[in-house]
Amino acid sequence: MGEGLGLAWMAEIPLVVANVQRGGPATGLPTKTEQSDLIVSLNPGHGDMRLPVIAPGSIEEAFAAGAEAVNWAERYQGPVILLTEASIAERSQDVPRPDTSKIHAERRAVSDGSHGNLRYAGASGSPFPVPGGPGAYVANGSEHDEQGDTTHLPDVHVRMTERRFNKLHALETGTYEAEHTNASVVLMPWGGSKGPAREAYLRMAAQGADLGWYYTMYLNPLPPGLLDELRSKDLVIVPELNYLGQFSGYLREMGVNARSIRQYTGLPFKVNALMASIQEEMQTVSGKLARV
């Protein structure tokens, strides 16, 4: 699996992989839910890559996320991971009918042959030659030059690596939810933990807790502006269903003071227990501030 996704990243082949997370590793807990595939979704293979990831947090979001994942794949010409989990994928639920007028199907830019066979020319993407049409080239999983021929030249590897990462900027178009943004401590769930986290947040807000709310299904690349906001917080609390604290680790890597509330039982969060854990996290911060 990983080698194939590496090939799609390297050869610039648009595709969407839906990863429905269940308890792992190996066959793990095949009928239970978990959020433990974030790291492998971002970096599924060997080598320098970071795949785009969209993780819907509800049935309604899943509808939009599927369409957007295809749009992303077409726009940046590469693999996109649609990351859901058993608790969403196996749920039946009544939802309001989605507004399809808000969905716009994007198609990749197709080569008209004016670039000859230089399929990989350009610092941040280029039109896609379709077999049968003009612009014949070699889609190559080895490092390659502009026409797809294998090369080991250091300067070409540098240029092409930067091109592949530059293409991700075209996906910095996502949106996010933000509430009570003045708070210095905020709650930021991802994926299917959004439901119980939202419930916990609303109850705590009703009780007057000084807690902010952030949420996005666009995990990589993150929507523009979101990181700056998160970096300004004393603490970003991330409820997530894995041992490693995968999303908080990802945020810390980018300079956010994030900490996880971790659960790895194979079951979703329960709201009361989650509220108690959030309280504890909030107290550690206020305790630290008091000691200073």
Place this chain on the structure above:
Amino acid sequence: MSKRNADYDFKWCPGCGDFGVKRAIEGALVERCATRNEPIEQTVIVAGIGCSGNLVHLQEGPQPFGIHGIHGRTLPIAYGVKSARPDLNVLVVSGDGDFLSIGAEHIGPQAKRNLDVTAVVMDNGVYGLTKGQASPTTEFEVVTPTTPYGKLDDRMQPLETYLAAGVGFIATAMSSQVKELQHLVLQAMDYPGFSIVHVQSPCTTYNDTYSLLKGDEKKGIEPLAFPIPESHDSSDFTQAMALALGHRIPVGLLYRREGDSVPSHERLSRAKVRANVKQASVEQLLAGMTI
């Protein structure tokens, strides 16, 4: 360096059998395009990993599309190309190391689906690009860098594998006989189903078998390769298997299955008709779920 790309820095060794295969494929494609009045861009070459796969970068003249993928996965990639675009002519170029080790697991399923592609397998009995390790067609107990005390596995019999897996068209050739090879590749591309042309393509650096294949009267070496006799009935599976299991290497058209050959993409479109599949719009799908 290739004629098309002066910066391309990959080279085959002088005398490599793959040169002959390259010329034969170029010739077969030119001939195919001319007889069918088909643009070369209608052909996609799916290349495996190894010296053989680099053939896709070394094609001279008008260029087909190519994909140079990952080790052993030429057939899954070819299956994807052909399923999405049955109108394209799909050619697989691979070697014994790529096609018959990891790649071997895909031969059976694609033969049973009757994937309509032609695989040209360059067999040199060695991993040449990585400097001479044992491959599935290396002889038993031969010493190589990865088998320092002799290879523990028996030599694989590729022709037996293809026949047993149910491949519909199997030909064998020598890289030094370019005209014959070109003709067989052309025939294989015309076959409406899974076809394999297995080529003896010696590695002059790590496993030079030219004289073994051709024999040497002066040294009293009997040729390993022999032309398949005209009396051979290529539609007879038992006869083909008898040739495949012999100790010498038959050259020519080994097997061509009789009767209708229904390729994988045709099976898929027939199933769609049986299932009465209609392309529904998102609105129609949502309407079906509305309560």
